[in-house]
Amino acid sequence: MIKFTGEHLLIGQIGNFITILTFCSSLLAAFAFYRSASSNDILEERPWAKLGRVSFIISAVAVVALFVTLYILIYNHYFEYKYAHQHSKRSLDVQYLLSCFWEGQEGSFMLWSFWNAMLGLMLLKVEKKFTSPVMFTMSLVQLFLASFLLGIYLFDLRIGTNPFVLMRNEFPDAPIFQDPNYLAKYLTDGNGLNILLQNYWMVIHPPILFLGFASSVVPYAFAVAGFWKKDLVGWVRSCMPWSLFSAGILGLGIMMGAAWAYESLTFGGYWAWDPVENASMVPWLILIAGIHTMLIFQHTGRSLKASYFFIITSFILVLYSTFLTRTGVLGDTSVHSFTGEGSTLYWHLIAMILTFIAIPVILYIKHQRQIIVNHQEESMNSREFWMFVGSLLLLISAVYIIVLTSLPFFNKLFGTKWAIGEDVEYVYNRIMVMVAMILGMLTAITQYFKYKDTTRKYIWSKLAIPTAISIVLSILISVFGEVSYDKFGTGFLLAIHLAIWTAVYTIISNAMYLITVLKGKMKAAGSSIAHVGFGMMLFGILISSSKKELISENNTGIGVPGLKDAKGREENPLENVTLIYNVPTPMGKYTVTYLGDSTELKNNKVYFKINFAKADSSDPSSVEEFEVNPNAFLIKSPEGNQLSSNPGSKHYISNDVFVYITSWLNPDNIKDTASFRNTPIAAGDTIYYSNGFVIVNKILTANKYDNTDLPLVDSAWLSELTVVSKEGRTAQVSPAYFVKDGQGSFKTDTVMQQNLVLGIQRAKSGRVELALKESSAVMRYITLKAYRFPWINLLWLGTIIMVSGFMVSLYQRLKSKLYVV
Amino acid sequence: MKKMHILGLVLIAVVIASLLTFMSDLTTYDSIESARTKEGKFVHMIAKIDTTKPVIYDPIKDPNLLTFTAIDSLGFSTKVVYKNAKPTDFEKSTRVVLKGAMVGEVFECKEILLKCPSKYKDDPNAQKNQLKVVSEIPKLNAQP
Numbered sequence: 001m002i003k004f005t006g007e008h009l010l011i012g013q014i015g016n017f018i019t020i021l022t023f024c025s026s027l028l029a030a031f032a033f034y035r036s037a038s039s040n041d042i043l044e045e046r047p048w049a050k051l052g053r054v055s056f057i058i059s060a061v062a063v064v065a066l067f068v069t070l071y072i073l074i075y076n077h078y079f080e081y082k083y084a085h086q087h088s089k090r091s092l093d094v095q096y097l098l099s100c101f102w103e104g105q106e107g108s109f110m111l112w113s114f115w116n117a118m119l120g121l122m123l124l125k126v127e128k129k130f131t132s133p134v135m136f137t138m139s140l141v142q143l144f145l146a147s148f149l150l151g152i153y154l155f156d157l158r159i160g161t162n163p164f165v166l167m168r169n170e171f172p173d174a175p176i177f178q179d180p181n182y183l184a185k186y187l188t189d190g191n192g193l194n195i196l197l198q199n200y201w202m203v204i205h206p207p208i209l210f211l212g213f214a215s216s217v218v219p220y221a222f223a224v225a226g227f228w229k230k231d232l233v234g235w236v237r238s239c240m241p242w243s244l245f246s247a248g249i250l251g252l253g254i255m256m257g258a259a260w261a262y263e264s265l266t267f268g269g270y271w272a273w274d275p276v277e278n279a280s281m282v283p284w285l286i287l288i289a290g291i292h293t294m295l296i297f298q299h300t301g302r303s304l305k306a307s308y309f310f311i312i313t314s315f316i317l318v319l320y321s322t323f324l325t326r327t328g329v330l331g332d333t334s335v336h337s338f339t340g341e342g343s344t345l346y347w348h349l350i351a352m353i354l355t356f357i358a359i360p361v362i363l364y365i366k367h368q369r370q371i372i373v374n375h376q377e378e379s380m381n382s383r384e385f386w387m388f389v390g391s392l393l394l395l396i397s398a399v400y401i402i403v404l405t406s407l408p409f410f411n412k413l414f415g416t417k418w419a420i421g422e423d424v425e426y427v428y429n430r431i432m433v434m435v436a437m438i439l440g441m442l443t444a445i446t447q448y449f450k451y452k453d454t455t456r457k458y459i460w461s462k463l464a465i466p467t468a469i470s471i472v473l474s475i476l477i478s479v480f481g482e483v484s485y486d487k488f489g490t491g492f493l494l495a496i497h498l499a500i501w502t503a504v505y506t507i508i509s510n511a512m513y514l515i516t517v518l519k520g521k522m523k524a525a526g527s528s529i530a531h532v533g534f535g536m537m538l539f540g541i542l543i544s545s546s547k548k549e550l551i552s553e554n555n556t557g558i559g560v561p562g563l564k565d566a567k568g569r570e571e572n573p574l575e576n577v578t579l580i581y582n583v584p585t586p587m588g589k590y591t592v593t594y595l596g597d598s599t600e601l602k603n604n605k606v607y608f609k610i611n612f613a614k615a616d617s618s619d620p621s622s623v624e625e626f627e628v629n630p631n632a633f634l635i636k637s638p639e640g641n642q643l644s645s646n647p648g649s650k651h652y653i654s655n656d657v658f659v660y661i662t663s664w665l666n667p668d669n670i671k672d673t674a675s676f677r678n679t680p681i682a683a684g685d686t687i688y689y690s691n692g693f694v695i696v697n698k699i700l701t702a703n704k705y706d707n708t709d710l711p712l713v714d715s716a717w718l719s720e721l722t723v724v725s726k727e728g729r730t731a732q733v734s735p736a737y738f739v740k741d742g743q744g745s746f747k748t749d750t751v752m753q754q755n756l757v758l759g760i761q762r763a764k765s766g767r768v769e770l771a772l773k774e775s776s777a778v779m780r781y782i783t784l785k786a787y788r789f790p791w792i793n794l795l796w797l798g799t800i801i802m803v804s805g806f807m808v809s810l811y812q813r814l815k816s817k818l819y820v821v
Numbered sequence: 822m823k824k825m826h827i828l829g830l831v832l833i834a835v836v837i838a839s840l841l842t843f844m845s846d847l848t849t850y851d852s853i854e855s856a857r858t859k860e861g862k863f864v865h866m867i868a869k870i871d872t873t874k875p876v877i878y879d880p881i882k883d884p885n886l887l888t889f890t891a892i893d894s895l896g897f898s899t900k901v902v903y904k905n906a907k908p909t910d911f912e913k914s915t916r917v918v919l920k921g922a923m924v925g926e927v928f929e930c931k932e933i934l935l936k937c938p939s940k941y942k943d944d945p946n947a948q949k950n951q952l953k954v955v956s957e958i959p960k961l962n963a964q965p
Contacts, residue, residue, distance in 0.1 A: 399836060574885035
């Protein structure tokens with residue numbers, strides 16, 4: 001048995017203890033709340049509830065302690081622990097240590113369980129009526145989440161993965177663990193954080209998104225509690241504020257992910273219909289549908305079954321999306337490559353999903369007769385009718401998205417090999433533009449209907465003005481807005497124009513509803529605010545996507561005059577343009593120049609300086625000019641250095657210019673094979689090179705005895721040369737040669753466009769020689785892509801407004817007792 | 822029949838119609854050999870980069886032209902043309918999904934999805950290999 005040195009074993013043992021404590025206390029809490037909720041006798045119910053409460057509080061405290069313990073491992077760089085070794089690194093900035101935390105499977109489950117614990121404590125404090133059954137669900141979720149962190153073996157099956165495992169226990173065969181001093185010798189640094197994740201959005205986006213995911217269980221818990229306590233009506237009222245909270249936070253989390261993709265990843269946009277994005281959006285769509293059907297139920301007593309269905313499905317879909325993204329079933333389809341933990345996590349998550357489907361299904365079968373169904377037909381002139389239509393539409397879009405996203409999973413199940421065809425985004429967009437169109441329309445008109453019935457006269461009197469304004473506005477946009485995205489034909493373009501109209505309609509009519517009907521009163525304003533925000537989001541998405549413009553359009557291979565075109569190009573413009581150092585290159589309406597780069601040594605990040613200039617055609621003297629600084633991490637690897645690029649952008653109110661580097665010739669990487677050719681020279685000489693000639697204008701000789709301006713060297717030979725290329729371009733260069741203490745040194749000069757390096761040298765004979773080298777290695781260049789996204793800010797502003805709308809509604813519901821059925 | 826029922830039927834019809842149009846857009850995962858038999862058809866080809874053959878990307882000549890050779894586990898290989906910049910970590914990838922179609926002898930690729938070992942941080946085999954490399958360093962240093 002080897003005695004290892006330098007390890008910090010105590011903290012891991014504490015971690016393991018807390019993991020088991022979390023599991024056991026959640027188990028006890030779940031059991032106690034189950035007994036309490038099942039009992040009808042108050043004398044029996046109370047003590048169980050009390051036990052459950054204590055157990056849950058213990059498990060919540062344990063989760064926080066777990067969080068702290070793992071953070072200590074990461075913060076102190078205890079690389080003997082696998083989690084720290086895999087996800088952290090010494091050179092990482094402190095703010096990214098948190099990102100390391102949720103980069104891994106275990107850390108993100110821990111984050112989820114942290115939020116679940118916090119929400120549970122909130123519920124213990126505020127919920128009076130459904131405490132036990134709701135807390136049963138919360139404890140059960142807590143139990144499942146804790147089980148993902150157990151890492152214990154049940155026969156040959158490992159349940160969960162423990163974040164406190166040691167490297168040497170995980171890889172006992174590795175030879176380094178023969179050395180008792182392995183830690184100080186070999187495991188001196190960790191693998192570090194995936195470079196794509198080193199971004200401030202990665203610090204803030206996961207906690208918000210996970211709060212969204214975690215909070216989606218609360219509405220579910222209330223739905224279950226409603227069945228359980230045979231209070232099929234009362235749960236809706238308690239459920240509503242939590243649903244609003246969850247929808248607001250989840251929406252915010254998703255859009256933060258979009259902002260992250262937009263700002264840091266090189267997807268070329270904020271939304272790529274990537275499976276991971278889809279999987280988080282689908283539960284949100286269903287939750288929104290659920291909120292609307294619950295509103296219908298509260299006001300009319302209809303749609304109770306639909307409310308149950310939506311609220312329960314929303315949480316199941318959160319679990320399903322976890323399943324899709326964590327188990328590796330998405331495999332080849334996602335740019336996010338989440339790894340599978342193998343078959344254990346697969347079945348573990350399936351078990352969790354089945355459990356949470358089984359609970360409401362069993363309760364439903366037991367209690368379905370008690371559900372009130374209103375068989376009377378609703379009026380077409382009622383608000384509930386159109387709200388229900390909208391909810392169904394949300395359901396349809398959710399089904400469409402999740403079916404397409406699940407394709408790899410279906411392949412796995414049925415052994416098929418299907419994949420989404422040529423243009424993934426269009427496959428989604430052509431359906432979603434229709435959904436946006438109809439949803440926009442419904443969102444615009446529905447608030448003007450009253451519940452149960454409305455007279456047509458009333459509707460028309462209220463709707464006439466917003467309808468007229470929106471039609472005029474959108475005609476103006478269609479005529480002058482230059483929305484001409486015809487890649488997929490006229491039909492799709494027409495749909496875009498119609499959807500733009502309904503988005504405008506939504507904004508105008510909800511804003512006017514707020515003013516003319518609600519008279520600015522905040523009591524019921526939340527929904528109108530959220531709808532205005534939603535309209536703005538739709539508008540921002542439609543405009544920024546359909547008017548997205550490729551600036552770096554390249555039809556000629558390379559955009560530099562004088563270099564020959566690449567041969568035979570097809571219809572699609574190519575997206576990359578190469579910029580040579582200091583050579584202004586036309587690109588779209590701009591003239592773009594690569595002005596240089598600088599490397600931040602600490603983490604090998606290279607910043608590029610790129611200048612954009614646009615001359616105003618009407619007034620040549622005024623030039624719009626700005627600098628963009630995209631950056632890239634330089635990853636050193638045996639196969640040669642690689643770039644991991646982050647875009648740089650120039651933000652205007654009305655549009656963003658967005659640039660990222662796709663290729664960079666790192667000077668360190670070049671093997672310069674060309675050599676200098678020496679020619680004796682005197683002033684007035686002309687020396688030829690392959691593409692022109694060099695005129696020697698002047699040669700100056702100086703030494704420190706007769707020239708006091710030379711304090712640093714003993715003697716110097718300076719030259720002034722003119723390089724004239726075949727195309728007639730000239731360049732002035734002044735290479736020099738210095739001698740100090742008998743040692744000679746060059747100061748070479750380069751002519752970038754001519755691939756020319758020039759130096760002078762003093763030959764043994766005492767004559768001055770020109771050293772000339774023609775080498776492609778002097779060519780400094782970058783290849784980049786540039787896009788413009790117009791009105792993208794409307795999307796972000798819309799998101800903020802929509803989330804505020806949710807929060808206003810939430811606040812009003814918590815404050816007033818008005819929403820009693 | 823009630824309005825709701827009619828509405829329901831209409832919506833179901835819409836779902837079926839949209840899924841049907843989607844079906845027509847479906848393609849398949851293919852090997853190099855089966856992609857050859859479907860010349861001109863858009864497929865997803867699973868392969869890896871043949872590192873023994875040259876990977877050509879010269880942004881000075883053309884920043885939108887990458888050519889390389891792909892090889893699959895069955896031993897078939899094909900030349901691939903990708904009219905875009907060379908993706909990051911291209912040489913490091915252990916597996917690629919190439920989306921495109923065979924045109925003559927050449928696979929014209931529209932999109933490349935890379936599967937890189939660095940992204941599979943939790944892959945125990947990758948981890949093990951890495952530890953082996955680490956453990957070999959002192960031996961090398963020990964030699965004079």
